[in-house]
Amino acid sequence: MKINEEKVILEENEVSTIIKEKEKKGIERENEKKILVKEIKKIGTQISYDYEIDRSLVSLLHMDNKLKIDYSIPIEDVPDEIAVIPFITGILPMIYLEDITVVLDRIDKDFYEAFDQIREGYKKMLPKGEWKGKIEAKEIIDHSKNPENGKSSVFFSGGVDSTSSLATHIKEKPEFILIWGSDILQNNEKSWETAKQIAQNTADQFGINTNYISSNFRFYLNENALTTKYRELLPVSWWYDVQHGAALLGHVAPIAYKKKLAVHYIPSSYNIHDKNVVCASYPTLDEKMKFCGCHIIHDGFEMTRLEKVKNICDFQKDSKPKITLRVCCTEREEEANCCKCEKCYRTIGELIACKEDPKKFGFPITEKEIRDIKKFFKKEEVQGTAVRHWKEIQNKMLEDQKYFKKLRYAKWIMKFNFDKTKRKDFKKEMWDENGEKI
Structure with missing residues (x-):
């Protein structure tokens, strides 16, 4: 009986390739980064989570400060497949970028399907990142009929x-x-x-x-x-x-x-x-x-932001509610707004451009202080996006120069060159060169 040596060699090569692929997948599984959700504890209004992580993730997750959430309503009857969602979403981009497999018993069907769609959104926004990761659940449970219309x-x-x-x-x-x-x-x-x-x-x-x-x-x-x-x-x-x-x-x-x-x-x-x-x-x-x-x-x-302020002003006129805006970036202990930071100034400017009194909306500022906002722009750095908002305020006021020229404390806004203000580096404002918060 004549043996086809070429066929035997080919079959041996195919077997060898299959074995190597299986071995490779086995190694990949061994090296797979995992987060194992062991238990979701629901007591009264609080949810806490017990989970294990791979050693490679220790520097990225604080295992001595695990996630705890306290709600103002009882949540003991919320099923685990829903209660686990805040834990996953809090580290969602990390799951994707670190190619982590989250292992758990149950997950909500809507969220499970959204997981891949959200990843695609990140890919489009930051295409240089490698967005992977997955959820492995024993059960996928459908709660899509839970809502009531209009809620x-x-x-x-x-x-x-x-x-x-x-x-x-x-x-x-x-x-x-x-x-x-x-x-x-x-x-x-x-x-x-x-x-x-x-x-x-x-x-x-x-x-x-x-x-x-x-x-x-x-x-x-x-x-x-x-x-x-x-x-x-x-x-x-x-x-x-x-x-x-x-x-x-x-x-x-x-x-x-x-x-x-x-x-x-x-x-x-x-x-x-x-x-x-x-x-x-x-x-x-x-x-x-x-x-x-x-x-x-x-x-x-x-x-735009100015259009939103106009929407609020119209709402206030129509329904007569007392609206206090809280826009301040600084830490306030009592009043909602400091009336000294750029964001407070910006909102004050927007309210004036909408022909409203800032005091009605939670900004106890005097006419002199509004005039002095100009000094802030001459010496302080502001974000580029803020400059755009101020130019929108300026253009709105220029549409009715006759009205705004009568406001001696605010007419400077129509003439001010906001393009010449010093720009703030948003990244430097938040983080130093070592990635530490400033």
Whole structure:
């Protein structure tokens, strides 16, 4: 019997290739970075998480400060597949960039399907990154029929963006959601109480429910280490560029389940005219998020900031509520706004451009102090985006020069050359060269 030696050699090579591929996959599985969610503890209003991580992730996650979230409503009956979502979204970009496999028992079907879509959003925003990672769950559970029509919520900080969203959707009476641990850190109790009081006062005027969340989600991962590691990819910082949008939205999931929400609004910071923006909260990311039948709307993206202020002013005239805006970037213990920082000045300018008295909206500023804003621009650095907002204020005032020339304290705005102001480096403002917070 004649043996075809070429065929035998070919078959041996094929077998060898198959074996090598299997061995390679086996090695890849052994080297796979994993986060194992062992237990989700729900006691009263609090959720905490017990999880194990690979040794390679120790520098990126603080295992001595695991995620804990406290809600203002009981959450013991929220199923694990929903309760786990805030944990995953808080580290979502890390899961993608570090190619982590999250292993757990159960996951919500809507969120499981959104996981890949959100990753595609990150890829488009930051194409130089390698966005991988996956979720391995024993069960995928469908809660898509949970919502009731017309039920909605909104992140409400009391700022221009969220107050404009309230004005737009007031007929829905969207439930307010505030998170302590985001822009106001958990060690700043007095500022948090001020923010809560402003939100509660606004909610009470319209019979709106408020939901409060306290979370250490900015501290169960190492923001500084992640910013440093991905410095070449991130224009500003981990928190600003990739984390905060998904992390905030994930906290809504247990409330959405309990309250049967169909829609959650996240007020936009940018608008449709902003191009090539890198920001963790953007329509191409936020609107990919979904859980238990609740979808996300990145709200007000079609409006400029000045248009939002005009929307608020019209709302105030129509419904006569007392609106206090909280826009201040500085840490305040009592009043909502310092009336001395650029963001306060900007909002004051926008209110004046809309022919409104800033005092009515929470800015106790005198005419002399408004005149003195010009001195601020002559000596201080401001962000480039702020300059654009001020030029919009200027153009609005130039449309009615006769009216604004009568305002001696504000007419300087029409003549001021904002293009000559010193520009602030946003990255240097937030992080030093070692990736540490300043």
